[in-house]
Amino acid sequence: MIDTQALWLTLRLAALTSVLLLLITVPLAAWLVLGRARWRPVAEALAMVPLVLPPTVLGYYLLVLLGPRTGFGRFCANLLGHPLAFSFAGLVVGSVCYSLPFALQPLVAGFAQVPAELLEAALLLGAGRGRTLWRVVLPLSRRALLASGLLGFAHTIGEFGVVLMIGGDIPGATRTLSIALLDQVQSFQYGAANRTAALLLLSSLLALIVLYSSRERILRASRAA
Amino acid sequence: MSDLAVELEHRAGSLHLQASLTMKVHRAALFGPSGVGKSTLLRILAGLLRPERGRLLHNGRTMLDTEAGVNLPPQQRGIGLLPQGTALFPHLSVEENLRFGLRRLPAHERQRRVDELAAMLGLEPLRQRTPGRLSGGERQRVALARALAPRPDLLLLDEPFSALDGKQKDALWETLDPYLSEHGISTLLVSHDAGEVWAYSDAVIRMESGTVSACGPPSSMLSQERQRALRLFGAS
Numbered sequence: 275m276i277d278t279q280a281l282w283l284t285l286r287l288a289a290l291t292s293v294l295l296l297l298i299t300v301p302l303a304a305w306l307v308l309g310r311a312r313w314r315p316v317a318e319a320l321a322m323v324p325l326v327l328p329p330t331v332l333g334y335y336l337l338v339l340l341g342p343r344t345g346f347g348r349f350c351a352n353l354l355g356h357p358l359a360f361s362f363a364g365l366v367v368g369s370v371c372y373s374l375p376f377a378l379q380p381l382v383a384g385f386a387q388v389p390a391e392l393l394e395a396a397l398l399l400g401a402g403r404g405r406t407l408w409r410v411v412l413p414l415s416r417r418a419l420l421a422s423g424l425l426g427f428a429h430t431i432g433e434f435g436v437v438l439m440i441g442g443d444i445p446g447a448t449r450t451l452s453i454a455l456l457d458q459v460q461s462f463q464y465g466a467a468n469r470t471a472a473l474l475l476l477s478s479l480l481a482l483i484v485l486y487s488s489r490e491r492i493l494r495a496s497r498a499a
Numbered sequence: 500m501s502d503l504a505v506e507l508e509h510r511a512g513s514l515h516l517q518a519s520l521t522m523k524v525h526r527a528a529l530f531g532p533s534g535v536g537k538s539t540l541l542r543i544l545a546g547l548l549r550p551e552r553g554r555l556l557h558n559g560r561t562m563l564d565t566e567a568g569v570n571l572p573p574q575q576r577g578i579g580l581l582p583q584g585t586a587l588f589p590h591l592s593v594e595e596n597l598r599f600g601l602r603r604l605p606a607h608e609r610q611r612r613v614d615e616l617a618a619m620l621g622l623e624p625l626r627q628r629t630p631g632r633l634s635g636g637e638r639q640r641v642a643l644a645r646a647l648a649p650r651p652d653l654l655l656l657d658e659p660f661s662a663l664d665g666k667q668k669d670a671l672w673e674t675l676d677p678y679l680s681e682h683g684i685s686t687l688l689v690s691h692d693a694g695e696v697w698a699y700s701d702a703v704i705r706m707e708s709g710t711v712s713a714c715g716p717p718s719s720m721l722s723q724e725r726q727r728a729l730r731l732f733g734a735s
């Protein structure tokens with residue numbers, strides 16, 4: 275049997291992470307691409323670090339940061355009534371950090387493809403950065419938005435190292451499908467492990483199929499317009 | 500009529516732009532061969548490009564003063580620009596493109612301006628179309644309408660008629676000129692077509708190798724151009 279509790283927790287985590295990532299990465303990508311960000315290389319490097327860092331390293335730092343020994347950790351614990359580490363909320367923080375580059379990169383690439391003359395036209399017609407982003411850049415970056423959302427979602431479903439470090443393995447609170455798979459293998463339940471692994475594989479594949487088929491639809495719609 | 504005072508210097512690649520000019524603009528034209536800095540000068544006037552150094556006064560207001568650290572953003576200059584490539588928003592309909600710069604106006608005034616420009620420039624049947632479904636000439640008319648809609652004090656027109664034939668240009672200008680006069684919009688037209696300059700301007704600024712080489716009425720300027728061309732080909 276598939277661990278349905280882990281399945282729903284994983285879906286809930288991925289959905290919440292995707293929404294938060296969209297809220298963070300859209301203004302961040304706009305700042306990086308449309309603004310005259312002097313610190314762009316540093317900001318981009320920081321955002322991209324999870325791509326090259328071992329997940330356990332990121333998980334370790336987050337565990338330290340969110341733990342009771344730091345001011346931030348104590349502040350969060352006071353705010354929520356419980357420590358962030360080894361909780362679902364902590365898992366969300368870890369997932370957002372770890373999936374950030376996967377959600378940010380498509381947006382940076384998509385925003386950069388909006389022709390500069392359209393941004394200038396918006397400026398000449400009195401639009402500020404916010405209106406230019408909302409009325410010009412985002413509608414012309416639909417594929418990038420879709421790619422960002424799907425990659426953030428799919429990557430969160432499959433993450434393991436950060437989740438294990440920051441959340442441990444608490445059923446119903448922090449045990450995601452990838453951790454459930456480890457549990458199943460360690461307890462020799464290969465049938466259940468096969469089903470869990472297949473589910474993770476299919477969900478990743480499905481996300482990519484949706485992404486690429488949507489790209490075709492958007493390209494066809496752009497050509498028709 | 501717009502008072503324009505320009506004193507600036509800017510380098511970009513092989514171009515070294517040094518413009519010094521004080522004039523009253525009504526229907527002026529910037530004339531000169533390709534690559535002499537006409538479009539660069541327009542972009543500086545519009546506020547899209549900051550020159551290395553210089554001053555720009557429009558109707559007595561300082562738009563730019565690099566020494567004093569003044570550089571008004573494009574939307575505060577009262578200067579509109581119709582770029583060479585039209586730059587229409589491809590995802591918006593013609594009507595939405597026209598409305599884009601009118602957000603701060605009351606709804607009834609927005610509608611009035613869009614209706615007026617659509618009727619004047621023959622855009623009525625195109626209002627719901629997106630730019631991708633328009634011809635080159637139609638796109639230029641939509642871009643012109645969009646640049647006119649906010650009624651800038653000075654409208655910079657960068658090769659605005661390149662997709663139109665002679666008769667279409669004349670017909671468009673005949674419609675446009677009274678509208679510009681009625682709403683007090685001055686124009687500065689960029690062109691390398693002597694016929695356009697002759698027909699649609701009352702003052703010509705000639706540019707050569709990044710500098711303003713002469714300024715005067717079209718008749719005297721074009722006569723000088725003719726003499727230069729004749730000299731070039733060895734005729735007397």
